[in-house]
Amino acid sequence: DAKTTQPTSMDCAEGRAANLPCNHSTISGNEYVYWYRQIHSQGPQYIIHGLKNNETNEMASLIITEDRKSSTLILPHATLRDTAVYYCIVFNAGGTSYGKLTFGQGTILTVHP
Amino acid sequence: SAVISQKPSRDICQRGTSLTIQCQVDSQVTMMFWYRQQPGQSLTLIATANQGSEATYESGFVIDKFPISRPNLTFSTLTVSNMSPEDSSIYLCSARRDTNTEAFFGQGTRLTVV
Numbered sequence: 001d002a003k004t005t006q007p008t009s010m011d012c013a014e015g016r017a018a019n020l021p022c023n024h025s026t027i028s029g030n031e032y033v034y035w036y037r038q039i040h041s042q043g044p045q046y047i048i049h050g051l052k053n054n055e056t057n058e059m060a061s062l063i064i065t066e067d068r069k070s071s072t073l074i075l076p077h078a079t080l081r082d083t084a085v086y087y088c089i090v091f092n093a094g095g096t097s098y099g100k101l102t103f104g105q106g107t108i109l110t111v112h113p
Numbered sequence: 114s115a116v117i118s119q120k121p122s123r124d125i126c127q128r129g130t131s132l133t134i135q136c137q138v139d140s141q142v143t144m145m146f147w148y149r150q151q152p153g154q155s156l157t158l159i160a161t162a163n164q165g166s167e168a169t170y171e172s173g174f175v176i177d178k179f180p181i182s183r184p185n186l187t188f189s190t191l192t193v194s195n196m197s198p199e200d201s202s203i204y205l206c207s208a209r210r211d212t213n214t215e216a217f218f219g220q221g222t223r224l225t226v227v
Contacts, residue, residue: 043205043218093212099144103156
C-alpha cells in the first residue's frame with residue numbers, strides 16, 4: 001500500500017473548519033484513501049473514505065485532487081470533541097493487504113476554545 | 114458498522130505471566146485483526162486472525178509470544194505470553210466485513226506489566 005505523509009500537528013479554533021492535508025504521491029489507481037481518528041484512550045474511529053470523487057458524510061468531507069496524489073479531510077465546524085489524532089491511510093481493497101490497514105503517525109489536531 | 118467488545122479493558126500483570134484478551138463482535142465478520150499501540154506511538158499490526166486456521170503474523174511478531182485463536186466469525190482471542198515490561202501497551206481488536214467496507218475497532222485493552 002502507498003505511503004502517506006501528514007503534518008505532525010495542527011491547531012484549529014472551535015467553530016471553524018479544520019482542513020487536514022495528506023500526501024500520497026505513490027498511490028495507485030485501485031487504492032482508496034481512508035481517514036480514521038483516535039480520540040485519547042479510545043479505539044480508532046472510521047471517518048470517511050474515497051477513491052476518486054469527493055465524498056461527504058455527517059462527520060466530514062474528503063477532497064481528493066484530480067491526480068489523486070493528495071487529499072484533504074475537512075471538518076466543517078470543529079468542536080472541542082474533535083481533538084484527536086487523525087490518520088490518513090491508503091488501502092488497496094484488491095491487493096495482498098487482505099483487509100489490513102497500515103497506520104502512520106497521523107496528525108494531532110487540537111481544537112481551541 | 115458493528116460493535117466490538119474487548120475484555121478486559123485494562124489489567125496490571127506480573128512479568129513472566131500471560132494474559133488472554135477477548136474480542137467479541139456483535140455480527141459476523143470476514144476479517145479480524147490484532148494491533149498493538151505502544152505508549153505515544155501509532156498502531157502496529159500484530160496479526161490477522163483467521164477463522165479455523167492459524168493466524169498470519171506480521172514481521173516481528175511470533176505465534177509463541179502472541180498466540181491467537183478465532184473459533185468462529187464473531188470471536189477472537191489474543192494471548193500475550195511470558196510478559197515483560199516492554200509488553201506494556203494498548204492492544205486493539207479490529208474487524209471488517211470485507212475489503213470494500215470500513216474496518217472498525219474495539220476500545221482496546223490497556224496492559225501494564227510490572
